[in-house]
Amino acid sequence: MDALVERLRTGLPAEALVTDPDVTTSYAHDMASFCEAGTPAVVVLPRTVEEVQHVMRTATALRVPVVPQGARTGLSGAANATDGCIVLSLVKMDRILEISPVDRIAVVExxxxxATLSRAVGEHGLCYPxxxxxxxxxxIGGxxxxxxxxLCCVKYGVTAEYVLGLEVVLADGRLLNTGRRTAKGVAGYDxxxxxxxxxxxxxxxxxxxLALRPQPPRQLVLAAEFPSAATACDAVCRIMERGHTPSLLELMDRTTVRAVNAMTSMGLPESTEALLLCAFDTPDPAADLAAVGELCTAAGATEVVPAQDTAESELLLQARRLSLPALETVKPATMIDDVCVPRSRLGAMLEGTAAVAEKFGLTIGVCAHAGDGNTHPVVCFDHTDPDESRRAxxxxxxIMALGLELxxxxxxEHGVGVLKKEWLARELGEVGVEVQRGVKAAFDPLGLLNPGKLF
Known part of the structure; x- marks a missing residue:
């Protein structure tokens, strides 16, 4: 410990190095607090690339594991510390280095x-979706x-589609540049x-x-109530089959709606079994919402209510964004699943999840990026009750097995971390795991970077 700290001090300012155990312990885990986590030896908060390089050179020389962290909002334990590690928190490297409206890119730490990036590029008439x-x-690093x-992935895609190039400090401290600043480029492996x-x-x-897009028009949201998850999922299939491209298509089941109401008093309809939110940011969103409303009614919706303005729309979106925090208030602990299935199997996924909840006698709320088939079943349980924890x-x-079967x-989108690493092997298969471990060994032969995660 003393040798590690002294060596780190030679290349870091005093304020970048945290050794107080009461403080370092607070960096032990992300939002998946029930996942196993070790005790870090030290926390480093660098502000420059050179400081990160110094940390990695020190770690390599002394064979000390390094756990990179962002804001620790992750839900799979990917940022959890291991015993004796260096926690490398990158939150102080928070500069927007460039915004180019011509090239439609942003360069960031x-x-x-x-949200800070989104607001900054919005001042240039651009958006980071x-x-x-x-x-x-x-x-952004996380x-x-x-x-x-x-929420907007159904139309605009995920993070991977907007990362054009990276600067990466490797395990031995070398600096690697990948990708490009151009709109096109296929030089070498990706x-x-x-x-x-x-x-x-x-x-x-x-x-x-990062790639940017022109800022779209303000979106309007429609809320549709359904008597069952199956009818709501049927509406999702009809919407996508007819060629509509909503800017979001989100689902909240009855348990989630009630949890949001209990936390916020928003007055969402608690009698519904499933609430579907659909939005368009097209030139004529009202017309698109009207067409989708007809499809929802045909699928069995009991109520279809389009928002009248952006203020109403934002209120509905806020309710969806609060789904996970609200479900976390139902019981002392939650396990948040992240199973994604083909859209055509979404109904089977939700019905199967309800059956699992009944089988184990647990409260499991579901919110979903329905347009992507990406469900978030949230298992609510008391972690101080051994039997309830086992059932959870x-x-x-x-639920994960069901997702694979479908x-x-x-x-x-949540990642593997420590929460799902046993299941990663089942999904990838023996050959897939062997190849991925080979990739890991090529970049990190000593196994110092975030050990115990993924595999």
Missing amino acids: PGVVN PDPSSWETCT NIGTASGG LTRLFVGSEGSLGIVVKAV RASFDE GGTITG
């Missing part, structure tokens, strides 16, 4: 908060590490995409070149 529910606090999504979603296991992202874990596993994946 990893600690830039998603990826918008996770935690966009007011999560960082978004890149987990390949995060958000290492940029390889780092997106790697959860800090291959290198430390210290700079990113078992239900979580059954042709889906164990994670659409």
Whole structure:
């Protein structure tokens, strides 16, 4: 410990190094607090690329593991510390280095908060589409590490589609540049995409070149109430089959709606079994919403209410963004699943999840990026009750198994971390795991970067 701290001090300002155990312990885990986490030896908060390089050279020389962190809003334990590690928190590297309206790019450091970037590029008539529910606090580096999504993915896609190039500090301290600033480019292997979603296991992202889009018109939202999850999912299929391209298509089940109301007193309709939110940011959103409203009614909606203005729309979107925090108030702990299935199997996924909840006698609320087939079943439980904790874990596993049976994946946007690493092997298969471990070894032969995650 003393040798580590002294060596780190030779290349870091005093304020970048935190050794007080009461403080370092607070960096031990992300939002998946029930996942295993170790005790870090030290926390480093660098402000420059050179400082990150110094940390990695020190870690390599002393064979000390390094756990990269952003704002720790992750939900799979990917940012959880391991015993004796260096926690490398990148939140102080928070500069927007460039915004180019001509090239439609932004160049940012990893600690830039998603919402901060969105507002900054908005002043230039541009937008950065990826918008996770935690966009007011999560960082671009964390978004890149987990390949995060958000509410608008159904139309605009996920983080990976907007990362053009990266600067990455490798495990031995060397600086690697990947990708490009240009609209097109196919020179060599696509290492940029390889780092997106790697959860800090291959290198430390210290700079990113991000693609921007012209700012779309303000969106309007429609809310449709359904007597069952099956009818709501039927409406989703009809909307997509008819060729509509909503800017978001989100679902909240009855449990989620009630939890949001209990936390916020928003007055959402608690009698509905499923609430579907659909938005358009087209030149004539009212006409698009009217067409979708007819499809919802045909699918069995009991009530279809289009928002009259952007203020009403924002209120509905805020309710959806608060779904996970609201479900976290139902019980002392939650396990948040992240299963994504083909849209055509969305109804089966929700019905199967309800059956799992009944089987294990648990409250499981579901909110979903319905347009992507990406569901977030939230298992609510008391972690101080051993039997309830056992049932929660078992239900979580059954939901992931169900997703795979329906042709889906164990994670659409939250990542693997420590929560789902056993399931990653089942999804990838023996050969897939072997190849991915080979990639890890090529970039991090000593296994120092975020050990214990993914595999």
